[in-house]
Amino acid sequence: MKSKNKCASDILRKEALDFDLLERAKNHTFDYMKNILCQPVFPNNMSLEALNVFREPLQEEHGDPYEIIDLLHKNGSPATVAQTGGRYFGFVNGGITPVALAAKWLSDAWDQNTALYVMSPISSTLEEICEKWLINLFNLPDDSAAGFVGGSSAATLCGLTAGRNTLLNNLGYDVSTKGLYGAPEIRVILGEGAHSTVYKVLSILGLGSERLIKIPTDEQGRIITDYVPELDNHTLLILQAGNVNSGAFDDFETLCPRARNAGAWVHIDGAFGLWAAASEELNHLTKGVELADSWSVDAHKTLNAPYDNGIIMCRNRYALINALHMTGSYIIYSNQRDGMLYTPDMSRRARIVELWATLKSLGKRGISELVHDLHNKAVYFANKLKQNGFEIKNDVCFNQVLVFFSSSHKTELILKKIQDSEECWCGGAKWQNQSVLRISVCSYRTTYEDIDRSVQTFIRAKEEVLKELLLC
Numbered sequence: 292m293k294s295k296n297k298c299a300s301d302i303l304r305k306e307a308l309d310f311d312l313l314e315r316a317k318n319h320t321f322d323y324m325k326n327i328l329c330q331p332v333f334p335n336n337m338s339l340e341a342l343n344v345f346r347e348p349l350q351e352e353h354g355d356p357y358e359i360i361d362l363l364h365k366n367g368s369p370a371t372v373a374q375t376g377g378r379y380f381g382f383v384n385g386g387i388t389p390v391a392l393a394a395k396w397l398s399d400a401w402d403q404n405t406a407l408y409v410m411s412p413i414s415s416t417l418e419e420i421c422e423k424w425l426i427n428l429f430n431l432p433d434d435s436a437a438g439f440v441g442g443s444s445a446a447t448l449c450g451l452t453a454g455r456n457t458l459l460n461n462l463g464y465d466v467s468t469k470g471l472y473g474a475p476e477i478r479v480i481l482g483e484g485a486h487s488t489v490y491k492v493l494s495i496l497g498l499g500s501e502r503l504i505k506i507p508t509d510e511q512g513r514i515i516t517d518y519v520p521e522l523d524n525h526t527l528l529i530l531q532a533g534n535v536n537s538g539a540f541d542d543f544e545t546l547c548p549r550a551r552n553a554g555a556w557v558h559i560d561g562a563f564g565l566w567a568a569a570s571e572e573l574n575h576l577t578k579g580v581e582l583a584d585s586w587s588v589d590a591h592k593t594l595n596a597p598y599d600n601g602i603i604m605c606r607n608r609y610a611l612i613n614a615l616h617m618t619g620s621y622i623i624y625s626n627q628r629d630g631m632l633y634t635p636d637m638s639r640r641a642r643i644v645e646l647w648a649t650l651k652s653l654g655k656r657g658i659s660e661l662v663h664d665l666h667n668k669a670v671y672f673a674n675k676l677k678q679n680g681f682e683i684k685n686d687v688c689f690n691q692v693l694v695f696f697s698s699s700h701k702t703e704l705i706l707k708k709i710q711d712s713e714e715c716w717c718g719g720a721k722w723q724n725q726s727v728l729r730i731s732v733c734s735y736r737t738t739y740e741d742i743d744r745s746v747q748t749f750i751r752a753k754e755e756v757l758k759e760l761l762l763c
């Protein structure tokens with residue numbers, strides 16, 4: 292395989308058309324996918340220890356590609372978290388739709404850079420199409436723009452940059468040339484339950500943390516609208532479609548018109564919850580979102596598109612472009628869509644291919660049904676747990692369930708047992724000063740049988756904890 296007088300490029304060129312290598316990867320992939328429902332939902336200690344084989348110095352010589360792919364499957368696959376199976380309820384992590392996986396394989400071979408139309412007409416075209424489809428699905432203003440980024444963190448960065456810059460522009464201050472030196476003060480208002488990525492973005496944007504106005508929230512985590520002070524044209528108001536713990540939605544119908552009338556900018560963090568707008572049964576939750584100025588949403592959560600797939604949507608196309616555009620003598624903007632105008636990145640992979648394939652395969656009805664189905668299963672999960680002595684701390688309005696048993700201490704012990712069970716996996720959180728188990732039903736792979744089986748795991752964990760506490 293190795294040859295002393297061949298340089299690396301010669302070797303790579305030869306390997307580039309070695310389809311047997313891709314066959315090998317394909318077989319490993321099929322093997323992984325067939326076993327995913329039996330694999331521990333979180334890797335066991337043996338699999339975690341086997342990761343040590345990767346800890347080695349970078350080798351001097353060219354490695355054998357077959358050995359590399361084999362190693363990845365042998366030691367890598369068992370150390371994955373089985374979130375594409377049916378019993379993973381951690382964070383808010385979606386599965387992967389079959390058509391998106393297939394489309395991703397093809398587009399991986401394309402290896403397109405989506406910065407500019409001239410770099411990838413196909414990506415530009417699909418971005419343009421998906422922008423229209425998303426506007427239609429979420430019922431947003433017709434002229435809204437979409438940028439395709441890695442996730443909601445990046446989307447929120449784009450939305451809040453556009454918002455900050457627009458507010459300052461309206462106050463006669465061009466922050467993109469003058470910088471923040473001596474800029475008029477922007478007031479930021481957000482709910483106490485805002486996602487930590489929002490704080491991260493505000494800090495990146497030079498808005499810090501200690502001067503933010505945090506509005507108290509109700510028992511579900513919704514902003515109490517009476518506490519929101521009078522709004523004005525130097526205020527960024529950040530609302531939430533889907534609290535990351537409870538799934539609750541802020542009252543957009545009350546707050547968005549107030550902000551519009553005052554000339555404030557409203558950004559909605561709808562990472563997983565904005566998809567409620569695409570569900571006939573659940574779109575009552577997002578009433579009024581169309582009156583905001585920018586929205587962040589993930590396709591890799593509720594929609595089950597593969598990682599990483601986030602979207603920034605903005606009512607005013609030029610507010611987004613003005614915040615994110617750049618110039619350079621070699622950059623060739625076109626009359627077509629140039630994706631980099633809408634994102635912080637220049638070079639970017641064609642994640643739009645997977646989003647397009649997922650949207651096209653599900654269709655409007657399919658998306659509506661998918662979102663509603665996740666909700667129905669979350670309700671079922673909550674009811675089963677309630678019937679078995681657990682307390683449910685939130686109204687299960689969307690796909691999130693917060694579970695408590697007897698005390699924070701007991702709840703934490705139960706959580707540890709569930710996470711070690713290999714049967715199912717969920718995270719924990721603090722909710723109103725108590726520890727809770729945090730379930731997110733986010734994968735189309737989850738069946739009612741998966742939930743029944745997981746409920747059994749919860750019950751077993753609870754009984755073991757009670758027994759152990761009695762013994763000591």
Ligand SMILES: *Cc1c(COP(=O)(O)O)cnc(C)c1O
Nearest residue numbers: 442443444486488535560562589
């Ligand atoms: C997941 C999430 C984020 C962060 O999104 P990423 O895609 O992980 O960057 C922000 N807000 C909420 C409400 C979320 O659920």
